[in-house]
Amino acid sequence: MIEALQAIALIPVVAIVGIFISLLFKGIDRILAARMQARIGPPLSQPFIDVKKLFMKENIVPKNSVKWLFEIMPIVSLTASLVVLLYVPLFGFKPLLDGYGDLILVIYLFAIPSLAMVLGGFASSSRYATIGAQREMVTMLSYEFPLAISIIAIAWVISKTGTCIPAFSLGTIFTIPVWGLVGPIGFLGLVLLSLVMLFVMPGEIGTVPFDAPEAETEIGGGVLTEYSGRNLALFYISSSVKTIAFAALIVALIIPWNISNILLLGGTGAIVADALFFLAKLFIVVFVGSTFVRVAIARFRITQIVKIYWGYASLAALFGLLLIAIDLSWMV
Amino acid sequence: MFEMAKELLKQLFRKPFTNRFPSKHVPKSTTKLLKNVKEGMAKVNRPVPIPEGFRGKIAYDKEKCIGCKLCIKVCPANCYDFLEKERKVKYHLSRCTFCAQCVDVCPVNALTSTKEFLLSDYKTH
C-alpha cells in the first residue's frame, strides 16, 4: 500500500524529469546535427525556448475542424508518452509501474501518440493533414510488425532461459543482460534484432528519413499543419518524450548493464554513477538511432517506407528470430 | 555508397564552416571590448577579409561635388535627389543597390565605394 502511494507521488517527478531530459536531449541532438552539417547550430536551450514561445502563442483551431477531437489529441499524445515513461526503466531503477503491465502494454502505448496524431490530423480537416494522417497510419502499420518481432523475441529469450516468472515484465528484463543467454548464432540473431530496433526508431519517432507523415517540403507539416500554439507545443514535447522513452526501452532491452558493479561503488555513488551511465547509453542510442540517421539519409517515399519496413526490416527481424530459435533449441 | 555519411562524421569533429560575427552580441561599449581583446581578456572572431574593389556603402564627399547630375542620370534606383539651392546631391542609402555606377561615372571622384556592408538599422534614412 505504502509502495503504491510512493509510486503515485513519484509520477509527477518522473514526468517533469522526463520532459526536462527529453528537451535537453533534443537540444543536444540539434547541436550535433548542426555540427555534422558544418553549422554552428542553436544553443542547448533552444527546445525550451521553442516550447516557451509556443505556449505564449495563440492557439488556433480551424473553422471546419472537429474541435473537441482536435483539442484533445495533443493531450492524449503527451499523456501516452509520459505513461510509457513510467513503464520503462530509467536511470538504472526499476520502472515505476512495474507489475501493473508488461512489454506488450508498452508496445501498445507507443502506438497511442501516433494514433493521436492521426486522429488530430483527420480532425483538422486540412488536406495536407489528411494526407499526412494517411501516411502516418501506413507508417505505423509497417513499423509495428518488425518492432513487435524484435521486442518479443528478446523477451522470449529471457523467458526461455531465465528463471524469473513474469518474463515479459520490463522490471525483470532490464536486470538480465540478454546477450549472455545465447550462443554465437543467437548472438548474431540478437545483433540483427537490435539493428532492426534501431532502424525502427526513426520511424517510431517520425524523423527523416521516415518522416513522410510530416514531410515539410511535400505536404507542409502533414498532420501538424493546422496545429499551433499550445497544441503544437504539446505535440512537440510528446514527440521528444517518446524519443527518450523509446531509446530507454532499447537501452533496457539491449544494453541493460549497470556501471556501479564494475566500479565497485555503493550507496549514493552507485546511484549517481548508474544514472550518468544510463544517460550515456541513452545518448548513444539517440545519436545512432535518430540524429545520425536523420542527417545521413534522404526522405523516403511512403511506398518505400512500407517496402523497407514490411520487407527488409521484417525479414531481418524474422531471420534474427530464426537464428535465436536455432540457438536456443541447441542449448536445450 | 553513403559518401555523405562519411563526410558528416568527419564534419562532426571539425569547426563549423560559418563565418561568425566578431562577437555574439553587440557590446555595450565597443572601445572597452577592444581594450579587453588587446589585454587578452575577451576573444573576438576575426572578420573575413573584404576583397579589394568591394562595393559597399557609397561615401559622398560634398566638398568635391560639382553638381553635374551625372550620378542622378545613371542611378537605376533613383538614389540621388538634386538640391537646387546648393547644387549638390542628397544620397538615400535605403534605395541604393550598390551597383557603384555612380562611382564610375563621377568626374571628380566625389563618390567612392567603402568597405562598409553591415547596414541594417532601425532608421530609414
Place this chain on the structure above:
Amino acid sequence: MNSGKIIEKKYRERKPDKPVKKKRDRKSYSLSIGPIHPALKEPVRFDLKIEGEKVVNVDFELSQVHRGIEWAGTRRNPVQIIYLAERICGICNICHSACFCIAVENIAGIGVPARAHYIRTIYGELERMHSHILWAGVAAHELGFDSVMYYTWKVREKVMDVMEALAGNRITKGIMMIGGVRRDIKEKQVPMLKEALEYYKKGFGKLGDIFLKDPVIKSRTVDTGILSKQDGLALCAVGPTARASGIKKDVRQDAAYAAYSDLDVKAITPKNLLGEVKGDVFDRIVVRLLEVKQSVEIIEECLKQMPKGKIVYEEKIPKLLAELRSVEGDGIGRIEAPRGEVIHYVKLVGEESPFCWKVRAPTYNNLLPWGPMLMGEQVADVPIIAASTDPCMSCTNRAVVTDGNNEEVLDNEAMRRLSVEKTNALKRRVGR
C-alpha cells in the same frame, strides 16, 4: 505540326470554360500546393488531382510575383536598365544584363572588344557553376536531405568568394556595360581564380559521388518525372531540362555569342556519362553536374586564350548614352542562362529610354513540361520534379490577371482582344 497539336490539346484540357463534371468523383480529390508552400522557393500554385498518393491531373497557376520590370524599363535609360535587368533574377543576373547589352549592341552596331567578350564568358560560366551547385542543394532539400544541401552550399561558397573578389559584389555583380564590361580581370586576380577552379576540379568527384551514388537519392530520382524527347521538343523545353531529355540544344553551341565561337562547347546530354537518356530527374542532376565540370574547363580555356586590350567600347557613360539616344531600330539578344535560353527584345526609337523591352526567361518554356513530368507520379515526388527544371517564377511572370477581389479569368478570346488593343495603342504611339 505535331507540337502544335499537343499544345492545343493541353490548352483544351486546361480551358476554364469547360463545364465542370457534375458527378462527384469520390476517388480523387484536389490538393493545392502553393502559392506559399515550404517546397516552393517562389510563388506558383499547383492544383493537383490526386487518387491516394498518385497525381492524376496537373494544373498550375502563375503570376503571383509580377513586378512590372519591363514597364519600369521603358522609363529608364539603357544604362539604368542594365541594373534593372540584373534584378529580374538574382541567380541569372549576368545572363539577363548581358542579354540586354547584346540586344542593344545589335541595334546600335556597337563592337565589343575581344577581351570584354572573354570576360563576359568567364562571368557567365562562373554564374553557371554557382547556379547549378545552388540548384543541387535545393534539389537535395526537396528530397529531405538537408545535409547535402548544406554541403553543396558550402562548396558553392568558393565561387561566390571569387565573384566577390572579381566584381565587388556577391550576387548582383553589376559587371556588364553596353559595349563591354565594367571591370577587368587583373593579372593578380588570375591565380585566385585558378585556385578556385582547382578546388572545384578536386571537389567535383566528391559532389558527384554524393549525388550519383547515394542509394536513397538514386531510388528517389531514377525514373521519376520523365520527360520524353518527343514531349520536350513539342513543349519547347530549353536548357538542362531539354538536354537531360536528350535534346542537343544549347545557345552556346547553336548561336555562339561572346567568346563561345572560339571555344569548343558541345551540348551535354546524360549520354556522356550514363550512355543512355531517360529524361528523368536523375538525368537532370547528371547534366547539371557535368555542366559544372564543363564550365571549369571553359573558364580555364578562356584564361589561356584571353587577349589583352580594351574592355569596353566607350568608357564615358554620357557619351554612350548620347549615342544610344540617336539610334533607332530593334534587336534581340540570346544567351544560354544556367536554366536555358533567355531572350531579350529591345526597341529603341531615338529617345532617352527604349520604346519596348521584352524578356523571355527560360522558365517560361520549362513550365509546360511539368505536365507530362508530374502526371502519374506520387505526391511525395511533386517538389523534386517541380524543382528539377529549376523554375524561376519571378523571371517568368510577365502578366497578372487580377481585378481586386473580383476574380477575372481571361480566356483565349479575351486575351487576343486585349493584345490587339495593346498593339493598336502602341501603333498609335509610334504614329503608324
